[in-house]
Amino acid sequence: MNxxxxxxxxxxxxxxxxxxxxxxxxxxxxARKWYKGxxxxxxxxAVLLLVIIILGVxxxxxxxxxxxxxxxxxxxxxxxxxxxxxLLANIDDHVVTLQEIATKTNKIGYIMGSxxxxxxxxSLEIMNEEADNEETGITYQPRGYRYEDIQQGLDALQAxxxxxxxxxxEELGDHLQDYPGIHFVEEVRSSKASSFxxxxxxxxxDILSRIIWGTRIALIVGLSSACISFVIGVPLxxxxxxxxxxxxxxxxxxxxxxxxxxxxxxxxxxxxxLGAGIGNIILAIAVIYIPTYFRVVRGQTLTVKNELYVExxxxxxxxxxxxxxxxxxxxVLPSVVIIFSVNVADAILTEAGLSFLGLGLPPDTPDWxxxxxxxxxxxxxxxxxxxxxxxxxxxxxxxxxxxxxxxxEILNPRLSEL
Amino acid sequence: xxKKILMKxxxxxxxxxxxxGPVSAVDHxxxxxxxxxxxGLVGESGCGKSTLGKALLRMIxxxxxxxSGEIIFKGEDIMKYDYNKLRNFRGKRASMIFQDPMxxxxxxxxxxxxxxxxxxxxxPGVKRESALKRSKKMIKRLGIxxxxxxxxxxxxxxxxxxxxxxxxxxxxxxxxxIADEAxxxxxxxxxxxxxxxxxxxxxxxxxxxxxxTHNIALVAEMADRIAVMYAGHMVExxxxxxxxxxxxxxxxxxxxxxxxxxxxxxxxxxxxxPGEPPNLTHPPKGCRFHPRCPHAMPICSTREPSLLExxxxxxxxxxxxxxxxx
Numbered sequence: 001m002n003x004x005x006x007x008x009x010x011x012x013x014x015x016x017x018x019x020x021x022x023x024x025x026x027x028x029x030x031a032r033k034w035y036k037g038x039x040x041x042x043x044x045x046a047v048l049l050l051v052i053i054i055l056g057v058x059x060x061x062x063x064x065x066x067x068x069x070x071x072x073x074x075x076x077x078x079x080x081x082x083x084x085x086x087l088l089a090n091i092d093d094h095v096v097t098l099q100e101i102a103t104k105t106n107k108i109g110y111i112m113g114s115x116x117x118x119x120x121x122x123s124l125e126i127m128n129e130e131a132d133n134e135e136t137g138i139t140y141q142p143r144g145y146r147y148e149d150i151q152q153g154l155d156a157l158q159a160x161x162x163x164x165x166x167x168x169x170e171e172l173g174d175h176l177q178d179y180p181g182i183h184f185v186e187e188v189r190s191s192k193a194s195s196f197x198x199x200x201x202x203x204x205x206d207i208l209s210r211i212i213w214g215t216r217i218a219l220i221v222g223l224s225s226a227c228i229s230f231v232i233g234v235p236l237x238x239x240x241x242x243x244x245x246x247x248x249x250x251x252x253x254x255x256x257x258x259x260x261x262x263x264x265x266x267x268x269x270x271x272x273x274l275g276a277g278i279g280n281i282i283l284a285i286a287v288i289y290i291p292t293y294f295r296v297v298r299g300q301t302l303t304v305k306n307e308l309y310v311e312x313x314x315x316x317x318x319x320x321x322x323x324x325x326x327x328x329x330x331x332v333l334p335s336v337v338i339i340f341s342v343n344v345a346d347a348i349l350t351e352a353g354l355s356f357l358g359l360g361l362p363p364d365t366p367d368w369x370x371x372x373x374x375x376x377x378x379x380x381x382x383x384x385x386x387x388x389x390x391x392x393x394x395x396x397x398x399x400x401x402x403x404x405x406x407x408x409e410i411l412n413p414r415l416s417e418l
Numbered sequence: 419x420x421k422k423i424l425m426k427x428x429x430x431x432x433x434x435x436x437x438x439g440p441v442s443a444v445d446h447x448x449x450x451x452x453x454x455x456x457x458g459l460v461g462e463s464g465c466g467k468s469t470l471g472k473a474l475l476r477m478i479x480x481x482x483x484x485x486s487g488e489i490i491f492k493g494e495d496i497m498k499y500d501y502n503k504l505r506n507f508r509g510k511r512a513s514m515i516f517q518d519p520m521x522x523x524x525x526x527x528x529x530x531x532x533x534x535x536x537x538x539x540x541x542p543g544v545k546r547e548s549a550l551k552r553s554k555k556m557i558k559r560l561g562i563x564x565x566x567x568x569x570x571x572x573x574x575x576x577x578x579x580x581x582x583x584x585x586x587x588x589x590x591x592x593x594x595x596i597a598d599e600a601x602x603x604x605x606x607x608x609x610x611x612x613x614x615x616x617x618x619x620x621x622x623x624x625x626x627x628x629x630x631t632h633n634i635a636l637v638a639e640m641a642d643r644i645a646v647m648y649a650g651h652m653v654e655x656x657x658x659x660x661x662x663x664x665x666x667x668x669x670x671x672x673x674x675x676x677x678x679x680x681x682x683x684x685x686x687x688x689x690x691x692p693g694e695p696p697n698l699t700h701p702p703k704g705c706r707f708h709p710r711c712p713h714a715m716p717i718c719s720t721r722e723p724s725l726l727e728x729x730x731x732x733x734x735x736x737x738x739x740x741x742x743x744x
Binding site: 307308309311312313314315316317318319326327330331 | 506
């Protein structure tokens, strides 16, 4: 009798029992076996998500510039050098830097409509900031003189009417050799940086900084709206599916009518009623996704509630709430987790759409959606404006759905151990 | 057989509302379950055995309902219980072991969780540790190593799962266990072992066991009494030896003759009952068995017989043993 007993117990292969002993991390790595992927797949998604979350929580650690500040020339391509402008002065004045001829009493000339004026203004601004910080009391504000062409300007400079002349190298050409008394002093740039990793947008803001700061908004909007829909949609679906009857009819009717309405239009309507602002956007997006959770959970609940183990639990006198929470919910969860990850990604895109229409966030907010929407106008001339935020949206979507899948495998004890 | 009655079922009917009209899956059934006995409930598929078993715990879901009758358990009518009292009754005083051990355990819960939860439901004061201790004891009693308690259902074999299910049914010291095809999906060795254990436990704790099964050989081996159902009616109930020796009701006779037997000759054919079980939306008039009955009489097709005692503790539902005019 005893012998037989032992024999029966060993009917379960040993490896299966040993799997019980492995820890969570091991399971995390094993999970992918089911998917015929490899452990690195999970690792990559985990690292990706971690990076995104750290970026979202501490953008100030990573962003090189203030995302709202105009730190460079507009529409600078990634890695392209900030164009330099030539500062010219009389050799006799012995000028070495811009500072020497940029006080209130100085005069600096330029050609009408030249890009150089912007660079001059930007570098004066930088100089003034530095002067403020060092409390030297100097204000750099030279008077500007406009000239119709380069020859007029250089004539004036040679005559001593102005102290300096700022010009781009194309505008200058080879005119300098006609004026032996004038020499090149230094290059004047719009910003201290010689180039920007991901370029700048039409306002001269650094795209890298905007993307990094935008992670925060994306995570806040995506996660919180998905959480709200989850918290409302899942219990309603459970209750509706489990109890059925009139309540189920009414809830299904409401949810179906919500579902039938085009999502973005509904969000626009809600956001328009509630007004702009991040909280209202989150609410508007949450409402669109509630029916999706509801429908999936309700359908699954209808199947699970007829399972024998639910009936067995009832025959033991288990409370209905316990049955819902411990028997139905965990068995419904895997399909909900997948929706959650899709939902997060979709919420980011919907938020972008709302912001594009002016119903979302204030326009200077560093946000992928706003950047995408505004970058569309420059698609032909500046590809980097929408490529980078677009890639970030895809990356977040990908990492959330990868996380969702691995989570559902880990949560389901049958899949995690295969 | 002067045993104490544990559960008295009086005139119990279960009706399903279908599109073809009401179907009485269990039709005015009355019987008693004695304390400490094993009662085997047999019959063809669809005759209402499982429905009857569920009805005893009032577990009939819409569109079905218990349309009439009383279930008296220790002097109280269960039909009059409210939700909370009913919950307390289920599991604590009567519990059920289900057909399929593969699907009757929650796939995402470990074995110990199942057992602890069963205890927690009815004895909210019990601490987790002591519940775990009790579970371990019970599981050992059923012949499973205590280390297996921390496994998920899919990690155990069918026999082990069924024993855990049985453990869940037993752990609250219920007085009545309803085993609905509890061993049908197990192989014969495991089945025999489990049955042995059930019998031991019956003797140890004095529980009553209602065994719902197709397996007549198993009933013959295990049960004290046998109840035979046909098309929602109880046709014969009585002592196992007497009925197996001299079945009275023609259906019981046919049923027992259909059981394969090693003593049969190779040339001898197994008895096959003629006809099909009736469609319960339109049951035949009179005795429900009369279209298939070899002894049918004129009265059988006009009036229903009733379940009457022909000997002490032996009841038969057949005109053959009842006085009638024709």
